[in-house]
């Protein structure tokens with residue numbers, strides 16, 4: 001019976017695999033089309049300065065507006081985009097849209113608003129990346145200091161010597177650089193010291209445990225201390241409760257980002273959110289906006 005069960009399993013495994021392959025091809029074709037047909041949207045999530053309680057920066061987060069599937073989340077297409085190399089084109093579209101949007105908002109009175117944009121490891125490996133970014137900034141009319149590039153810890157720690165050169169080139173242009181999802185990778189602290197970066201973003205997995213897990217609180221405190229020592233700005237990701245926010249404020253974490261303040265929003269919704277929360281210079285917690 002055991003033997004039969006195994007054969008049974010194998011019999012059904014093969015066609016399933018093919019189906020997955022077909023689906024992958026179909027998805028790849030759809031994604032290619034999405035890039036051509038401009039189906040990508042950029043949502044914006046506020047990053048709140050814990051001292052001034054004002055929004056100094058927004059993170060640009062991509063969404064795919066598929067004609068029949070609706071809004072597709074990054075986790076359902078970024079991995080495929082990475083595997084197929086489409087992420088390079090996708091990432092450039094996001095950068096272009098985000099830079100244009102921020103320039104528009106600055107012109108409309110949000111003078112000092114910056115934007116952070118996620119860079120895929122593949123984009124980061126492109127030798128000509130600084131040139132691409134310089135052109136996008138120029139075309140958008142945005143000053144480089146208003147753009148922050150988020151690279152993941154694991155991307156940063158691969159090919160370190162090359163990365164230092166790349167980061168230096170980007171820094172010389174005047175753009176800012178942060179390490180995203182910090183604490184989940186395997187950072188070498190001696191390399192971190194050598195990286196010309198501006199900020200660390202503490203991964204949200206540590207923030208969610210601040211009050212439940214003493215280890216999480218200890219890690220958050222250690223990352224904040226590390227950032228202070230290296231003179232880096234530090235942002236907490238995934239802040240969902242007021243008590244988490246108060247903890248971070250008390251422990252001198254520079255910025256907080258999370259559903260407590262607002263989810264990633266389309267540009268028009270962010271404008272309303274900003275008016276409501278910032279006009280009064282009094283930050284309200286409006287996660288269900």
Ligand code: C2E
Nearest residue numbers: 061062073074094118119120238239240257258259260264
């Ligand atoms: P990330 O860069 O770490 O972005 C933060 C993610 O956490 C976002 O998910 C955001 O919606 C979510 N988040 C924010 N606050 C909270 C919270 O309080 N609670 C919870 N549970 N989640 C929160 P999103 O938008 O689904 O993006 C997921 C990931 O996809 C991003 O993680 C980033 O790695 C990637 N991604 C998004 N847009 C781009 C892009 O334009 N280019 C590249 N290369 N990657 C992108």
Ligand code: MG
Nearest residue numbers: 059118150180
């Ligand atoms: Mg990010």
Ligand code: MG
Nearest residue numbers: 180181201237
């Ligand atoms: Mg992150």
Ligand code: MG
Nearest residue numbers: 180181203204
């Ligand atoms: Mg993440």
